[in-house]
Amino acid sequence: MSAERPEGWQRLHPLSPVVRGGRATIAIAILLLPVVFGADRLSNATPQLVITAVLVLAGVISWLVTRWRIEDDDLRIETGLLRRQSLRFPLAQVQAIDVVRPGLARLFRVAELRLRMAGASGGTARLAYVAEHEVEPLRAQLLALARGARVDEGAPAPAAEQQVAATEEQTLATTATGPLIASIVLESWWLIAILTALIVGFAVSPATGVRISVGGGFIWAISLATILWRRFNQQYRLTLAEGPDGLHLHGGLVALTAEVIRPGRVQAVRLVQPWLWRPLGWCRVEVDVAGRQRRKGEGEAQRGQLRTLLPVAKRTLGLELVDRLVPDRPRELSPPPRRVMWKTPFRYRALSWGRSETCIATTSGRLRRVASWVPLEKVQSLRHVQGPVQRRLRLASVHVDTAGKAVHATLRDREEAEAAGVLAELTDLARAARSKPALA
Amino acid sequence: MAASLAVLLLAILGAISGSRVAFGFAAAVFVAGGLSWRFVGRRFGSWGYAEREDDLLVRRGVMFARLSVVPYGRMQFIDVTAGPLERAFGLASVRLHTAAAATDARIPGLTREEAARLRDRLAELGEAQAAGL
Numbered sequence: 001m002s003a004e005r006p007e008g009w010q011r012l013h014p015l016s017p018v019v020r021g022g023r024a025t026i027a028i029a030i031l032l033l034p035v036v037f038g039a040d041r042l043s044n045a046t047p048q049l050v051i052t053a054v055l056v057l058a059g060v061i062s063w064l065v066t067r068w069r070i071e072d073d074d075l076r077i078e079t080g081l082l083r084r085q086s087l088r089f090p091l092a093q094v095q096a097i098d099v100v101r102p103g104l105a106r107l108f109r110v111a112e113l114r115l116r117m118a119g120a121s122g123g124t125a126r127l128a129y130v131a132e133h134e135v136e137p138l139r140a141q142l143l144a145l146a147r148g149a150r151v152d153e154g155a156p157a158p159a160a161e162q163q164v165a166a167t168e169e170q171t172l173a174t175t176a177t178g179p180l181i182a183s184i185v186l187e188s189w190w191l192i193a194i195l196t197a198l199i200v201g202f203a204v205s206p207a208t209g210v211r212i213s214v215g216g217g218f219i220w221a222i223s224l225a226t227i228l229w230r231r232f233n234q235q236y237r238l239t240l241a242e243g244p245d246g247l248h249l250h251g252g253l254v255a256l257t258a259e260v261i262r263p264g265r266v267q268a269v270r271l272v273q274p275w276l277w278r279p280l281g282w283c284r285v286e287v288d289v290a291g292r293q294r295r296k297g298e299g300e301a302q303r304g305q306l307r308t309l310l311p312v313a314k315r316t317l318g319l320e321l322v323d324r325l326v327p328d329r330p331r332e333l334s335p336p337p338r339r340v341m342w343k344t345p346f347r348y349r350a351l352s353w354g355r356s357e358t359c360i361a362t363t364s365g366r367l368r369r370v371a372s373w374v375p376l377e378k379v380q381s382l383r384h385v386q387g388p389v390q391r392r393l394r395l396a397s398v399h400v401d402t403a404g405k406a407v408h409a410t411l412r413d414r415e416e417a418e419a420a421g422v423l424a425e426l427t428d429l430a431r432a433a434r435s436k437p438a439l440a
Numbered sequence: 441m442a443a444s445l446a447v448l449l450l451a452i453l454g455a456i457s458g459s460r461v462a463f464g465f466a467a468a469v470f471v472a473g474g475l476s477w478r479f480v481g482r483r484f485g486s487w488g489y490a491e492r493e494d495d496l497l498v499r500r501g502v503m504f505a506r507l508s509v510v511p512y513g514r515m516q517f518i519d520v521t522a523g524p525l526e527r528a529f530g531l532a533s534v535r536l537h538t539a540a541a542a543t544d545a546r547i548p549g550l551t552r553e554e555a556a557r558l559r560d561r562l563a564e565l566g567e568a569q570a571a572g573l
Contacts, residue, residue, distance in 0.1 A: 380514045380540035384507040391505075403539035427509050431494055434513060 008069040009078075015108045016129045017059030022104060028052055068127060073145060075115065075125055089125040093117050094146040095289050096246075096307075097139050098259035101132075106256065111135045115142065116289070143245050143260060169243040172321065175251070175311045179282070180235055183312035186276040188228060195224045235311040242324075249309065261307060265289055268374045268407035269325050271318050275367035283318040285310040287325065288404025326373045330354035330361045339393050340413040353411045358433060360400055360426070362409045374409045376426070376433035378402050384423045386416075398422055448473065489547050494569065496536065496562065498545040508545045513569035514538045518562050520555050534558050 018025050031048050066079040075089045098114040105111055110129035117124065130138060185192060198221045238251035243260070250258035268288040277283065286308050310318055322329060333352035341348045346366040353362045360379075363371045383399040390396055396419035400409040411422060451469040454462025482502045490497040495511040515536050522532040526548075532555035533548040550558065 380538040381511070381543040381545070382509040383542075383544065384509075386505045388503050399542065401538070401540035401542040408542075423507070423509065427495060427511075431511060434511070 008071075009067045010069055011067055012063060012127065013110045013129045013131050014063065015110055017063050019102070019105045019108055019110060019129050021055075021059060022102065024055065025104065028055060070141075070145065073148075075142070077125060077127070087125065089115060089117060091115075091142060091146040094142070094262075095265050096259050096261050097142060097146075098257055099135055099139060101252075101256040103254045105129055106254075111256075113139060113142075139260075143262075146262075147245065169241045169248060171239060171241045172324075173310055173313060173317065174239045175235060175237055175313075177236065179312050180232070183277065183282060183284075184228060184231055186280075187274040188231075189276065191224050191228060195221060195228075198224075235308060238308070238311055240309050240321075247309070249307065259307070261287065261289055266325060266375075267378045267402045267404035268372060268409065269322055270370055270372040270407045271315075271322060273315070273365075273369040277312075278369065281315050282312050283310075283315045284308060284312060285318045285321050286407075288402065288407040322373060326359050326375060328356045328358045329373055330356040330359060333361060333363065336413045337395070337415055340395065343389055343393060343395070343413060347412075351412055353414075355426070355429075357429075360409055362400075362411060364410065364412060372407050372409045374400050374402055374407070376430050377436070379426070379430040379433075382423055382426055382430070384419060386419075396420070398426070400426070484549075487548065491558075491561070496545065498536075498547060500546075506544070508543065510536050510538060510543060510545045511569070512562065512565040515562060515566040518559050518566075520559050522552070531555075534562075536562070 021028075032052060061081055062079075065081045065084075066077070068075065068077045070076075071088075073091050075091060077085075077087045077089070079085050079087075095116040098116065100112045100114055101110075102112075108129075109132045111132050112126060112128040113130055113135060114127075115125040127138075198217050201217075233253045233255060234251075234257070236251055236253035238249065241248040241250075246260045246262040246265075248258070248260055250256070266287045266289060270286050270288075272284045272286065273282070274284075289307055310321060313321075331354070333354035335352045336348070340351065344351075344366075347364065350363055350365045350369055353360070355361065355376075358376055360374045360376060361371065363369065379400055380403055381401045383401065384396060385399060386396040390413065394416045395413045396416050397413060398411040398419050400411070402409070411419065414422065448469055451462070451466035454466055479502070486500055486502050486505070488497075488499040494513075495509050498508045498510070500506055516539055517537050519535040519537065520532050521535070526532060530552055531549050532552050533546060534550060534555050535547070536545040537543065547558070
């Protein structure tokens with residue numbers, strides 16, 4: 001192509017289009033099977049060959065026109081043939097760097113690097129795909145740059161010490177397969193019940209089965225199975241480790257993922273106990289990392305709900321992890337006034353909130369208990385809301401908004417006077433927490 | 441608001457064309473409009489905002505009374521929008537965005553000068569107090 005290519009521009013792995021094609025690649029292979037093995041004359045297979053040629057050409061072109069390089073503190077990616085895009089991702093805003101390896105990518109020994117950026121408008125920088133042996137050094141380099149950029153911005157943090165210890169990593173927890181399966185069954189038992197009913201229905205009477213399939217039952221069964229499978233696939237042997245550059249997460253059965261959550265990027269933490277887990281004393285710990293909100297057309301994995309740190313563990317272990325993430329978590333939670341029973345009889349017993357000097361804690365949930373913790377310095381805005389029923393009962397709620405996606409800390413159904421006081425108090429505390437110099 | 445005007449227009453057209461159903465419909469819309477006038481008034485009265493030293497307060501809602509506190513340092517960007525109806529009356533809405541999707545701070549029905557002033561003032565304060573994520 002062009003003769004004077006600037007120094008440092010790099011291409012992705014040549015097999016990228018094959019892996020990125022994913023299912024399409026497999027479809028092409030199937031399409032070509034009869035051509036290769038069949039005794040048909042070649043002229044019969046012309047349409048297949050043309051389609052394949054076009055797809056292959058498109059793949060090769062997309063690979064040819066895509067290049068990337070690291071430029072000072074930015075990662076630059078250029079792509080597109082007709083609609084040329086030049087993307088610039090400031091490394092200082094990197095929230096986390098994930099390594100994702102779908103099944104095909106593992107087969108071809110390549111991996112995708114995904115840089116999650118901060119801010120509602122920030123996107124995700126994707127380098128898909130990079131050769132497997134280059135991934136780790138590249139990630140380390142990017143993380144080091146991200147940290148360096150951040151250090152320059154703020155106070156000169158002890159970067160040198162961190163560099164020395166950069167290789168150490170302390171494993172905190174690994175998910176066992178047995179409890180993981182049990183936990184998925186216990187949490188999604190109704191999904192499984194529907195799925196089994198569909199399968200049994202099909203096996204017992206194929207005639208009815210066909211009718212069900214026509215009515216969309218088949219699609220249902222497939223999508224249910226996919227949901228369950230994806231969850232298992234993501235959380236299989238998920239290992240949580242603490243390194244100097246943040247929390248390391250890796251695991252997965254077919255699609256391997258590895259990601260680093262940088263310290264200070266955690267917007268909120270929550271501990272979830274689904275209904276049927278409660279007798280067993282199990283819980284799940286999830287953290288919310290700032291990122292963009294859900295948009296249409298995002299890949300499944302990217303849409304990633306929360307980051308699950310502990311898919312399933314004993315409550316005490318879960319609380320230990322929470323202590324690590326939120327060092328000064330409030331110990332005393334206060335329940336709402338008794339008359340809340342009239343409004344939400346089922347939720348009443350689960351509701352409570354508390355705060356320490358640095359953190360807000362809330363609990364909620366009817367059957368599924370959820371406890372959330374939000375560091376005060378991460379509070380974006382506060383909302384005081386009073387609905388018609390609440391007004392009659394002289395109650396009000398205070399919502400604590402964070403930059404995360406899914407953790408909602410809400411002080412639900414408090415006394416009117418308390419809610420008003422809390423709003424003012426939290427506003428002041430959050431301001432104080434913000435203006436305090438961040439601990440390096 | 442625009443929707444109710446459209447319905448009203450339709451009802452009037454229907455009434456002129458003389459069909460009995462359309463006439464009944466028009467009458468119903470008029471009665472409903474008369475009733476809702478009070479609610480519109482109350483709703484209008486519920487909107488309010490206050491610029492404080494470190495944050496902006498935005499209040500709205502009659503049935504669901506909401507009061508948002510948005511610190512200037514958390515503002516990411518500010519939208520000023522004016523729809524066709526608002527433009528016709530020389531009005532504009534100002535909306536604040538923070539990194540949290542749930543933040544819900546919209547101030548509608550400002551005069552255009554006031555909207556511009558508020559936007560510049562907020563942008564200035566936001567810049568001065570900006571905090572990282």
